[in-house]
Amino acid sequence: QVHLVESGGGLVQAGGALRLSCAASGDILGTFVMGWFRQAPGKEREFLGAIVWPGDGTNVADSLKGRFFISKDTGQNTMYLQMNNLQPEDSAIYYCARSEIASAYYGTSSSYDSWGQGTQVTVSS
Numbered sequence: 001q002v003h004l005v006e007s008g009g010g011l012v013q014a015g016g017a018l019r020l021s022c023a024a025s026g027d028i029l030g031t032f033v034m035g036w037f038r039q040a041p042g043k044e045r046e047f048l049g050a051i052v053w054p055g056d057g058t059n060v061a062d063s064l065k066g067r068f069f070i071s072k073d074t075g076q077n078t079m080y081l082q083m084n085n086l087q088p089e090d091s092a093i094y095y096c097a098r099s100e101i102a103s104a105y106y107g108t109s110s111s112y113d114s115w116g117q118g119t120q121v122t123v124s125s
Helices: 102-106
Strands: 002-007 012-015 018-026 034-039 047-051 058-060 068-073 079-082 092-099 110-116 119-124
Touching: 002 092, 002 110, 018 034, 018 092, 018 119, 034 079, 034 102, 047 068, 047 079, 047 102, 058 068, 079 092
Parallel strands: 012 119
Antiparallel strands: 002 018, 018 079, 034 047, 034 092, 047 058, 068 079, 092 110, 092 119
């Protein structure tokens, strides 16, 4: 079983930046993809992007390209989400997730088998 813990959320003014971290522990050997999602109140969960864990490859949702960046440190078993020029509409709970399935790279949430507890991001105008 894989345990995921997000951190780095908080309150930021519009135009600001945050970097979220996702620390993985447990049986991560079979991990193929790690992903980021968010969910705002009253809205569906939204796929933000994913990164191939044992190799190269990063996929960021088209609407977020140029503002959101995903990276990793496999030595520290940690994935990051750098978010720039944040806007009030980016306010949500942000989750990381893990998958052993390639389709997870393209945002198929059902492909993810482990999820973190989430971290709140609030952007004030």
